[in-house]
Amino acid sequence: MVETVQLVSNYNIRPRARHPAKNRLKQPKCIRIQGVPGTLPRTASITRSGSLRLHVDTADGGVPISCIMTSASTHDSQVAIPLGTLTAGRVESLYDLMDAGYDSIEIWAHSISLGHKPIIDVNPRRSVDMQEALRREKKARRALGLFFPAERRYVVRSGSERINGRLKDEFGGRHVRVRGYDKVLAHLMFGMTVLKASQLMRLIVPPI
16 A cells, blocks of 8 residues: 655745735635546736646655646645545555644544544644643653654655655756646656656665
């Protein structure tokens, strides 16, 4: 079975500004994905200069399973549920690993509904008391040498960042010289196809 690392990497074609939203999971959407309920933003706003963002779902071994491209204004959490549904239709997975940006009741519930074990970092949401409590707990468990299995499993999540880097540095993701959603997506998917083949080969023949 493939153990999925849920939506832990993304790539900005151009830098984007930050605009907080009250509830990003309930923002207006406009991209439809076959087999996935709901839609996602596809067209970037004028202020974002046509920026686009690729969200990638990878499995153990750094093998890309699914990806969705949206406007750069789309927060990662908005893509977690549709991307998770897309991946669940392709592979059988056990875990969903995500950073604190995905700490949401809706995402937890969706992961459990798929029969997965969600391992999501806690987001204190600017709560000073919670931040301090988490810091003290982490310090105490380190002193005792106590580590939960979920913590050890969560370490695997960092592999997705290397996939993000390989896409940009080795497979054409850093320099996109076409315009338009369809052309940019096609450009990135050519690179993603070769990247996936490369990662599968690494599972058979370790890199020298």
